Amino acid sequence: MSTSSRFIVVTIGLVIVFGGIFGWKAFEFRMMQQQLSKEKPPAVIEAVQAGTREWVPSLxxxxxxxxxNGIKVANELPGVVETIRFESGDMVEKGDVLVELDVESDRAALETRRAEAESARRTFERVSNLVERNAVSQAEFDEAEAAYDAARARVREQEALLRKKILRAPFDGKTGLRLVDQGEYMPTGTPAVEIxxxxxxxxxxxxxxxxxxxxxxxxxxxxxxxxxxxxxxxxxxxxxxxxxxxxxxxxxxxxxxxxxxxxxxxxxxxxxxxxEPEPREAVVVPRTSVSFNTYGDFVYVLNENEEGELVTERRSIETGAERDGVVEVASGLESGERIVANGLLRLRAGQRVQIADEDDRPGATVEDSGSGAAQGDG
CATH class of the missing domain: 2.40.30.170 (Efflux pump adaptor protein, beta barrel domain)
Structure with missing residues (x-):
């Protein structure tokens, strides 16, 4: 076979192959057009009615x-923990003893102060009797009286020091974790417990x-x-x-x-x-029925066309506060209008839809204001 004959055969073969491919693609395209030209069945959706509620605006x-009241109870004076009279988490009343520090040396000092005060009292009484008979001078009487007053003041001072070695609850409350242990030395200002x-x-x-x-x-x-x-x-x-x-x-x-x-x-x-003190009436819809979008929120409202079929209308709305799964609609929707309840991503404007059986959709309606007040942002 000559070269020209082989070229003709190859060319015919290529024409047959590419013609078959183009023919198959044209057939697929015609089939696709036929499928697209067929009327699609309505999408099955759940519907809900916009309702009204008493809406309490909030900030x-x-x-x-x-x-x-909340403080950490700490010691004013240093000392060694002798007794702990509470447990972590206890409820205590004002004045209850929490921690007692060792006061043995302080008690001994108090006895000394009391003995000094008793001696000063006796001296003052003797001088008082003598001054009435002009046996001592007024200066000696004043000195004895001052010594007695100072001795009593030292007793009160020592008693106050003893009281400060007992840590008490300053008010009714609940204790936190215990922060000290028995036998521990507590420098001044060491927290013992939080109340x-x-x-x-x-x-x-x-x-x-x-x-x-x-x-x-x-x-x-x-x-x-x-x-x-x-x-x-x-x-x-x-x-x-x-x-x-x-x-x-x-x-x-x-x-x-x-x-x-x-x-x-x-x-x-x-x-x-x-x-806010006064509630107001507001149109509300379920949160799932609203598409929140950067360029504006919207819902799909259900309308009837000339053939009596339900079709979707994309309606821009202004939303307010959200509370308990419902959203306030400030504008764009009236109470009583029917909208798509959920699944908005699979829908488009003007699409034919069919509402699912009402009995299969419990809780798919927004109750009127008689169902109770809702709270929302103002």
Whole structure:
């Protein structure tokens, strides 16, 4: 076979191969077009109705728990620990003995002072009798009286020193960990134990100065702590600082909370909500029904088209506070409008949808205001 014949055969073969490939691709493309031209069934979704609730606006802050009274009990005088009369974690009352230091030498010194005071008393009485008969001078009487007064003062001084060798609870409270051991020498100022008054207890936090006009003593607060994530502690504002902190233009606020079971402890980190006194009606929807977006939050509202089918409408909304799984809608949505409850990522605007069986979706509606008040950020 000549060279030209072989070239013709190869060319025909290539045409057949590439023609088959192009033909197959064209067939696939036609099949894809047919599939796309087929009407897709409606997406099955869960729906929810926007409702209204009594919404209590609040101001969120962070702060810490602080004891009404909290100190470390320390000794004013040095000494050796003779007796410890408490256990770590005890509840104590004001005046209860906590630690006794060795006072043997101090008691001996007190007996000496008392003996000196008794001798000075007798001398003063004798001089008093003699001065009435002009047997001694007024100067001798004054000297005896001064000596007696000084002796009594030394007795009281020694008694005070003895009392300082006994460490007592300065107020009702709960003890922390014991910091000293029996037989230990305690230099002056050595902490023996920490005591905190834990009922009631304070929550202290700061608010921006721009919110100062909306906060007053007596306003209700709720407090949450990490140790009890499912529990909310309630109290009220008991004091507001008289000045504004210059560094961050904020005002310190103190709230008082009941703490009968001692759950709250000093030093805890606290999330504090300051509640406004008057609730207001607000449109609310479940959090799962809102797409939070950098360029604006939105929901999918359900509308009927001309054929009576449900289609989605992407509706931009302005959201407010979030509380207990629901979000306040400040604008863009009316109470009673139906929206997609969840799964927004798989939907698009104008898409046909079908609502799942109502019985299969427990809790898929937002109750009206009769269901109770919700709290949210103002």
């Amino acid at each position: 969120n802050s962070v702060g810490s728990i602080r004891a009404v 905190n008054m834990v009922d009631p207890i304070y929550a202290e936090y700061s608010i921006p100065e721009k919110h100062l006009s909306g906060v007053e003593v007596g306003d209700r607060v709720t407090v949450s702590v990490a140790a009890y994530p499912d529990r909310v502690f309630e109290g009220e504002i008991s004091a507001i600082n008289s000045s504004v902190t210059a560094e961050n233009r904020s005002v310190r606020v103190r709230a008082t909370l009941e703490n009968g079971d001692g759950a709250l402890r000093p030093g805890m980190f606290a999330d504090v909500r300051t509640l």
